[in-house]
Amino acid sequence: MDPLDLARLQFGATTVYHFIFVPLTIGLAPLVAIMQTIWVVTGNERWLRLTKFFGKLLLINFAIGVATGIVQEFQFGMNWSEYSRFVGDVFGAPLAMEALAAFFVESTFLGLWIFGWDKLPKKIHLATIWAVALSTNLSAFFILAANSWMQHPVGAVWNEATGRAEMNDIGAVLTNSTLWAAFPHTITAAFLTAGTFVAGIAAWWMVRLVRAGQVDKARDVYRPAVVLGVVVMFLAGVGVALSGDQQAKLMFQQQPMKMSSAEALCETVDGASFSLLAIGDLSNSCEGVNHIIEIPGLTSFLASGDWSAPLPGVQDLQKQYEEKYGFTDDAGNPISYQPNLAITYWSFRLMIGFGLGSAALAVFAFWVTRRGRVSGSPWIGRLAIVALATPFLASSFGWVFTEMGRQPWVVAPNPSGVDGVWLLTQHGVSTVVSAGTVATSLIAFTLLYGVLAVFWYRLMHRYTIEGVADSERDHSPDNPDNHIDPDAAERPLSFAY
Known part of the structure; x- marks a missing residue:
C-alpha cells in the first residue's frame, strides 16, 4: 500500500472511531439538562437521581471523545499537509471558532457543573449544564461548517500565484446551503442516539426491576426516563427523515455522482x-x-x-x-x-436500516409504558440492549457514505462556480511522509484506541449496571436544610461523582 492508501485508511479509521462518541455527547448533554431542569422546577428527587446517573455516563463519553478528537487535528498537518496548505486559509477559520467560541465554553462550564453541586445555587448550577448543552451543539455547527465547505466550497477564491484557496467571505462559509442541510440532520441524529441511549438503559432496568418484584421503583424512577427517551426518539426521528430528505435533494444538485x-x-x-x-x-x-x-x-x-x-x-x-x-x-x-459503488450503495442502506432499530424500540417502549404501565417482558429488555448500538452504527455508516461518496475529491467542485477551488484526494496527501511512517502510526493508533475502547466499555458498563442511586440529597447552598460551613470557601472543589 502506498502512503495515500494508508493515510486514507488511518483518517477513516480514526474519524469513524471518534464519531462513535460524538452524537451521544451532542444529544445527551441537552437531555441531562432537561432532567435537571425538571428537578429544579418540580423538586422531585427522582429527576435529580436520573440527572446524576446519566450525567456520569455523559462525562465518561465526553472524556474519550475529547481524547480521540485531538488526533484529527494532527493528521491535517502531517499525513494531509498538502491538503492543509491548499485549504488552510478557509478551513482553519471555523475550526478556530469551534475551539474559541464553543469548546472552551463547553469545557469551562462542564467543570463548573461537575464541581459546583455544593457551591453554586441551584439555578446558577442549572445554567452551567445548559451552557454545556448549547456550546456542544455550537461546536458541531462549526465542525460541520468546515466539512460542508469541503463538500461545497463557497466564500473563497483560487489564488493562482500561491496555489491556494483563500477565503473572501466568512459569511458565505457560515451560511453555506450544504451546512444548513447537514447541521439539522446531524443534530437530530444525535438526539435520536441520545434518546435511544436513555430509553434503552431505562427500559432494561425497568424490566429487570419488574421481574425482581420491585414494581414501584421501576414505575417511579425508570418509567419516566423511558417516556422521555421515547418522546425524544419520536421527535428526532421525524427530524432525521425531513432533514435527510432535504439533504438528498441538495446532494442531487451539488454532487450528482x-x-x-x-x-x-x-x-x-x-x-x-x-x-x-x-x-x-x-x-x-x-x-x-x-x-x-x-x-x-x-x-x-x-x-x-x-x-x-x-x-x-x-x-x-x-x-x-x-x-x-x-x-x-x-x-x-x-x-x-466514480466512488466505490459497493461502499456507497451499502453504507446508504445500512444507515437507513440501522436507524430502524431506534424506531422499533420507540414503538414497543411506548406501547408497554402507556397509561402508567411498566413491563417485565424479557423481549423488551433484549430489544433495549440491541437497539442501543443501532443509532451509533447508523451515524457511522452515514459518515462513511458522506465522505466516501465524495471521492475522488477531498474538496469537491462547486457546480455553480468558485473556479479552481477543488482538490483531488491524491493531491492532498503529504509528499514527504513515508508509507512506513503512516503504517507505524496506524498500528500505534489501532492499539491505543483498542485499549481506550476497553476502558470506555468497562466504565460505561460498570456505572450502567450500578443503576440510579436509591437517594440523592440536594447539596446546593440555597437548600435551607443544608448547614452553611463558614470554612466552605477555603475548601478545594470536590469531584461530585
Whole structure:
C-alpha cells in the first residue's frame, strides 16, 4: 500500500472511531439538562437521581471523545499537509471558532457543573449544564461548517500565484446551503442516539426491576426516563427523515455522482427506482449490476421531489467530468470520478436500516409504558440492549457514505462556480511522509484506541449496571436544610461523582 492508501485508511479509521462518541455527547448533554431542569422546577428527587446517573455516563463519553478528537487535528498537518496548505486559509477559520467560541465554553462550564453541586445555587448550577448543552451543539455547527465547505466550497477564491484557496467571505462559509442541510440532520441524529441511549438503559432496568418484584421503583424512577427517551426518539426521528430528505435533494444538485452512486445507478433513467438489494459487479466497471426488490421512482423522488424525474447514471457523469476537469493518471488515461459503488450503495442502506432499530424500540417502549404501565417482558429488555448500538452504527455508516461518496475529491467542485477551488484526494496527501511512517502510526493508533475502547466499555458498563442511586440529597447552598460551613470557601472543589 502506498502512503495515500494508508493515510486514507488511518483518517477513516480514526474519524469513524471518534464519531462513535460524538452524537451521544451532542444529544445527551441537552437531555441531562432537561432532567435537571425538571428537578429544579418540580423538586422531585427522582429527576435529580436520573440527572446524576446519566450525567456520569455523559462525562465518561465526553472524556474519550475529547481524547480521540485531538488526533484529527494532527493528521491535517502531517499525513494531509498538502491538503492543509491548499485549504488552510478557509478551513482553519471555523475550526478556530469551534475551539474559541464553543469548546472552551463547553469545557469551562462542564467543570463548573461537575464541581459546583455544593457551591453554586441551584439555578446558577442549572445554567452551567445548559451552557454545556448549547456550546456542544455550537461546536458541531462549526465542525460541520468546515466539512460542508469541503463538500461545497463557497466564500473563497483560487489564488493562482500561491496555489491556494483563500477565503473572501466568512459569511458565505457560515451560511453555506450544504451546512444548513447537514447541521439539522446531524443534530437530530444525535438526539435520536441520545434518546435511544436513555430509553434503552431505562427500559432494561425497568424490566429487570419488574421481574425482581420491585414494581414501584421501576414505575417511579425508570418509567419516566423511558417516556422521555421515547418522546425524544419520536421527535428526532421525524427530524432525521425531513432533514435527510432535504439533504438528498441538495446532494442531487451539488454532487450528482454521489446520489447516483447511492443507488449504484449505472445508466441515466427516468423515474429511478430505489432497490433494497443489488447483485453483480459493484466496482467502477458497473458491469452486470442488477437491482432486486425495487420501489419504483423513489430515488428520483429523493433526489428531486418528482417520482419520474431523470437521474443521470455514473457512467454518463464520468464522461461529463472527464470533459470538464480533464485529470489523467500517470499513463495519460482519464481518472475515475466514480466512488466505490459497493461502499456507497451499502453504507446508504445500512444507515437507513440501522436507524430502524431506534424506531422499533420507540414503538414497543411506548406501547408497554402507556397509561402508567411498566413491563417485565424479557423481549423488551433484549430489544433495549440491541437497539442501543443501532443509532451509533447508523451515524457511522452515514459518515462513511458522506465522505466516501465524495471521492475522488477531498474538496469537491462547486457546480455553480468558485473556479479552481477543488482538490483531488491524491493531491492532498503529504509528499514527504513515508508509507512506513503512516503504517507505524496506524498500528500505534489501532492499539491505543483498542485499549481506550476497553476502558470506555468497562466504565460505561460498570456505572450502567450500578443503576440510579436509591437517594440523592440536594447539596446546593440555597437548600435551607443544608448547614452553611463558614470554612466552605477555603475548601478545594470536590469531584461530585
